[in-house]
Amino acid sequence: MSTLHSQTGFALQLTDVTKSFGEISVMKGVNLAIKAGERHAVIGPNGAGKSTLFNLISGMFPVTSGDIALNGRSIVGLPPYQINRSGLARSFQITNIFPRLSVFENLRIGVLARHNVRFGLFQPVSRMRRINDEARAILAEVGLDARAADMAGDLTYSEQRALEIGMTLTTGADVILLDEPTAGMSREETAQAVELIRSVTEGKTLLMVEHDMSVVFSLCDRVSVLVYGNILATDTPKAISENREVQEAYLGEETAS
Amino acid sequence: MASMRNLILMAAVLAVLLIVPPFLGLGWQNALVNILIASLFALAFNLLSGQAGLLSFGHAAYFGMGAFATLHLMLAVEDGLGFPTPLLPLAGALAGLVVGLVAGYFSTMRSGVYFALVTLAFAELFHSLTPHLQGLFGGESGISSMRMPWQGIIFGSVLEVYYLTLGWVMLSILVLWAYTRTPFGRLTLAIRDNEQRVRFLGYNAHTAKMVIFAISAMFTGVAGALQAISNETANYALFGSQISAQVVLQTFVGGATIFFGPVVGAVSFTLFAYLVSDLTRSWLFYQGLIFVLVMLYAPAGIGGVVQHHMRSLRRADWTGLAKPYALAALGALLVGSAVIYLTETVAVLFGEEYSVNLRNAAGAYPGYHLFGLSWSPVSPLTWLVPLVLAGVGAVLLFKVRGTIAAKWEAMGRPETESTKAPDAAKLKGGAA
Ligand SMILES: Nc1ncnc2c1ncn2[C@@H]1O[C@H](COP(=O)(O)OP(=O)(O)OP(=O)(O)O)[C@@H](O)[C@H]1O
Ligand SMILES: [Mg+2]
Numbered sequence: 001m002s003t004l005h006s007q008t009g010f011a012l013q014l015t016d017v018t019k020s021f022g023e024i025s026v027m028k029g030v031n032l033a034i035k036a037g038e039r040h041a042v043i044g045p046n047g048a049g050k051s052t053l054f055n056l057i058s059g060m061f062p063v064t065s066g067d068i069a070l071n072g073r074s075i076v077g078l079p080p081y082q083i084n085r086s087g088l089a090r091s092f093q094i095t096n097i098f099p100r101l102s103v104f105e106n107l108r109i110g111v112l113a114r115h116n117v118r119f120g121l122f123q124p125v126s127r128m129r130r131i132n133d134e135a136r137a138i139l140a141e142v143g144l145d146a147r148a149a150d151m152a153g154d155l156t157y158s159e160q161r162a163l164e165i166g167m168t169l170t171t172g173a174d175v176i177l178l179d180e181p182t183a184g185m186s187r188e189e190t191a192q193a194v195e196l197i198r199s200v201t202e203g204k205t206l207l208m209v210e211h212d213m214s215v216v217f218s219l220c221d222r223v224s225v226l227v228y229g230n231i232l233a234t235d236t237p238k239a240i241s242e243n244r245e246v247q248e249a250y251l252g253e254e255t256a257s
Numbered sequence: 258m259a260s261m262r263n264l265i266l267m268a269a270v271l272a273v274l275l276i277v278p279p280f281l282g283l284g285w286q287n288a289l290v291n292i293l294i295a296s297l298f299a300l301a302f303n304l305l306s307g308q309a310g311l312l313s314f315g316h317a318a319y320f321g322m323g324a325f326a327t328l329h330l331m332l333a334v335e336d337g338l339g340f341p342t343p344l345l346p347l348a349g350a351l352a353g354l355v356v357g358l359v360a361g362y363f364s365t366m367r368s369g370v371y372f373a374l375v376t377l378a379f380a381e382l383f384h385s386l387t388p389h390l391q392g393l394f395g396g397e398s399g400i401s402s403m404r405m406p407w408q409g410i411i412f413g414s415v416l417e418v419y420y421l422t423l424g425w426v427m428l429s430i431l432v433l434w435a436y437t438r439t440p441f442g443r444l445t446l447a448i449r450d451n452e453q454r455v456r457f458l459g460y461n462a463h464t465a466k467m468v469i470f471a472i473s474a475m476f477t478g479v480a481g482a483l484q485a486i487s488n489e490t491a492n493y494a495l496f497g498s499q500i501s502a503q504v505v506l507q508t509f510v511g512g513a514t515i516f517f518g519p520v521v522g523a524v525s526f527t528l529f530a531y532l533v534s535d536l537t538r539s540w541l542f543y544q545g546l547i548f549v550l551v552m553l554y555a556p557a558g559i560g561g562v563v564q565h566h567m568r569s570l571r572r573a574d575w576t577g578l579a580k581p582y583a584l585a586a587l588g589a590l591l592v593g594s595a596v597i598y599l600t601e602t603v604a605v606l607f608g609e610e611y612s613v614n615l616r617n618a619a620g621a622y623p624g625y626h627l628f629g630l631s632w633s634p635v636s637p638l639t640w641l642v643p644l645v646l647a648g649v650g651a652v653l654l655f656k657v658r659g660t661i662a663a664k665w666e667a668m669g670r671p672e673t674e675s676t677k678a679p680d681a682a683k684l685k686g687g688a689a
Contacts, residue, residue, distance in 0.1 A: 081456050081460055089457070118460055
């Protein structure tokens with residue numbers, strides 16, 4: 001299924017990762033191993049450090065200590081663009097697109113990077129057939145065909161979320177990190193988003209932050225519970241929802257509903 | 258189609274620029290050379306400031322470097338180096354590129370205000386250092402050289418310089434325009450929109466910004482070179498903050514979000530300086546006033562206003578707009594004449610000549626002459642008339658502004674936005 005070649009079999013492996021912002025310790029020794037090809041959710045209360053975890057993995061912040069390995073190779077200390085080129089792409093909790101570029105262009109930027117024409121100065125981009133075709137294919141995949149020429153900033157919220165997912169696909173990474181892709185969506189939009197995520201991460205490794213347990217149940221193979229900088233448990237969604245400790249620490253009534 | 262119309266328009270402008278100058282006087286030929294140079298300078302500056310969103314307050318640095326490098330090459334040609342005169346701007350391009358790479362490397366480590374401050378610091382550094390570097394920059398008086406003949410062309414007349422300038426400016430504009438169509442040109446816009454996201458898509462944003470900076474500095478260097486060729490001299494004042502500020506003003510008045518906006522601004526300001534600086538000493542004040550007004554009421558610049566109207570040429574309800582537009586023009590005329598009258602009056606009353614008259618008049622306030630009429634500073638009419646004019650004009654403008662906005666609102670938004678991908682519009686049709 002997956003085309004990953006790693007000695008460990010893990011797409012992503014975090015070992016004793018800590019992170020402090022000044023005095024405040026936000027990550028307190030996280031150990032996490034994401035298998036190649038699995039879909040893995042991170043859940044946890046607000047402020048637990050889920051987004052910080054993503055920021056550490058994607059190179060946005062340096063870790064205070066510990067190691068992060070992508071496909072068996074340490075990526076600690078690498079800048080975000082090199083981590084991306086090593087095969088990891090992420091989306092953001094707060095929509096992070098190019099608001100004044102067209103939707104198509106938002107996607108093409110990443111496709112250009114994937115094909116190593118980042119600094120292309122000697123050919124008009126409109127003549128690059130393969131790149132335009134590929135961007136168009138992703139456009140279709142995320143269902144934004146009709147919006148191709150519109151400015152990304154003019155899209156509706158859920159369309160922007162779809163674009164955000166599309167952008168994470170453009171660089172061809174096989175490890176995809178999605179930070180609350182369905183947050184703020186209606187039930188219907190959420191169902192669509194789940195189908196979208198399922199199809200686009202086929203054959204890839206997915207790590208996602210998700211609050212909605214029904215999404216986790218329908219999409220993910222395993223779940224990790226992050227509570228104030230510690231991983232409380234990692235297991236199947238079913239086992240996690242039945243875990244007494246997790247229920248006490250976080251899920252509470254949510255599992256009942 | 259809009260692009261066809263643009264092509265015809267550009268061909269027409271080029272034809273005028275090619276055919277008309279021989280029939281103009283020396284003053285106008287010189288003014289045109291300056292307009293062309295200012296246009297290229299503003300376009301090169303806007304590659305960085307408008308397209309990449311990196312506002313530089315120190316572009317005089319690369320303009321000056323281009324000029325000095327070219328003068329040194331000209332001196333070498335005087336001494337017998339066989340370098341063709343028409344290719345002299347290459348020296349400016351190279352100097353701009355090299356200095357731009359170094360300055361760009363450091364300044365693009367930061368963004369926003371800090372970026373602007375570092376660029377300002379670089380220009381100030383050159384400005385304070387160069388007068389002491391006698392050998393390279395000729396001290397305070399600068400260096401001079403002469404254009405040498407090449408292949409039978411003497412390059413002695415302003416007209417010859419004009420055509421050389423025109424050629425280089427048109428070539429540069431063409432290249433700068435083609436740049437916007439390349440992958441790197443599109444990346445430039447993406448960096449302006451959201452630099453952080455670009456990093457997570459596999460781009461080294463710092464390197465990209467440095468290269469954009471260097472390209473902008475390179476074309477700025479060409480503009481500086483053309484000025485050196487035209488003036489045959491340059492001194493350290495070229496690194497001064499006025500030059501850096503001027504290009505910012507021109508670009509934003511013209512419209513930083515539109516490719517040709519900076520040209521509009523450069524042409525307007527250079528023409529304004531040429532025509533108005535002889536008429537009044539307050540012309541810099543008027544220029545500043547225009548800048549403030551444009552920023553407040555037309556932040557997309559003159560180019561933005563023009564583009565908005567061009568795009569709506571067919572849709573807009575022109576008959577409905579004609580009356581409010583005429584009223585707005587009347588209001589602007591009233592306010593404008595009142596402001597000009599008051600400015601000139603203040604300039605006279607607080608001027609040196611009047612203070613002498615005042616002393617001689619021993620206590621009384623003598624009259625003064627302005628616009629061919631005599632005025633008395635103590636007559637209420639002298640002040641009341643302009644104030645009433647300004648008041649009526651302001652009320653008129655205020656009222657009609659709402660009407661105009663409502664009319665445009667009713668017509669809906671123009672079909673395309675300036676930032677749209679040029680080929681994305683095609684895509685819509687192509688995908689169907
Ligand atoms: N750059 C930063 N500087 C200082 N503190 C930070 C920074 N980023 C995050 N934090 C702190 O780290 C903690 C974890 O934040 P984080 O955003 O990772 O939580 P989260 O689990 O994603 O929460 P949410 O569910 O609300 O998105 C919070 O207390 C936050 O204030
Ligand atoms: Mg978060």
